[in-house]
Amino acid sequence: DAGVIQSPRHEVTEMGQEVTLRCKPISGHDYLFWYRQTMMRGLELLIYFNNNVPIDDSGMPEDRFSAKMPNASFSTLKIQPSEPRDSAVYFCASSFQGPGTEAFFGQGTRLTVV
């Protein structure tokens, strides 16, 4: 398996524009996590899915953020409208269901909102 695949790797957009980040988890994994990494706040869990169903979105900062998982092999994180403070690295991770299973991370998407 190629691992967790995220696209794009880098995104530069203007304030107010819509941004969509994409993730393909490892085949067979039951969980999908979206994290945001910043210098100030470290690695924050935004939302996670189990078997394509959103379980906990309490980490999503505002209504401008939304995430979907239409099938087991694809998820999106959308920011609309984007703001400069959304600039960060966004990671997608996936894992099996089972006690103590670790998460496997993608390479991340570096988002810059100007």
Add this chain to the structure above:
Amino acid sequence: AQSVTQLDSQVPVFEEAPVELRCNYSSSVSVYLFWYVQYPNQGLQLLLKYLSGSTLVESINGFEAEFNKSQTSFHLRKPSVHISDTAEYFCAVRGVGDDKIIFGKGTRLHILP
């Protein structure tokens, strides 16, 4: 709910010297504990994990961590660091019966020549 505290944001250490990166956690249930490493411009990779049994766990590249339930700690150690260990290290916790994996803020390890 679980939380993780990594007390040091940066740790400078000379090459071939020993290092300890500290991690404390808080949880109302039993936990699984992880250390991840992040090299520049890359995603996080699992370094080692504690599930149960022996409290000392080791990685293939010389790191080890010890689970201390009374201290609620899971410190990472290496007896002799190499320049290639330069990276950011994250401690993480997953509660037994919980789905979330919660990370600390990370510790940046600087290896000095």
